[in-house]
Amino acid sequence: MRNPPTLLSLTIDSTIKNFSSLSDISFLPEHILLEILSRTLKAGKLNERILQLFVSTGNEEILSAIEALNIKHISHPVLPTRCSGRF
Secondary structure, eight states, X not given: OOOOOOHHHHHHHHHHHTGGGOSOOTTSOHHHHHHHHHHHHHHTOOOHHHHHHHHTTOOHXXXXXXXXXXXXXXXXXXXXXXXXXXX
């Protein structure tokens, strides 16, 4: 018989499914952040917003993992929304 998933595993799975409702993950311990990053990548759910959540933690291990995996931040050009009168 298979062992049931741990509470930590269920929590990490729930976090990955509900990233859209999170605005800060910097309070999480490093080992949990690394596991969330790993499972996010495995699930194919890493996007620009989620990457920014990881980067904003400022955690050196997370930043090193992102750099080691050669994950780049893509900045999209922002077009002005109104004219300043100079044409």
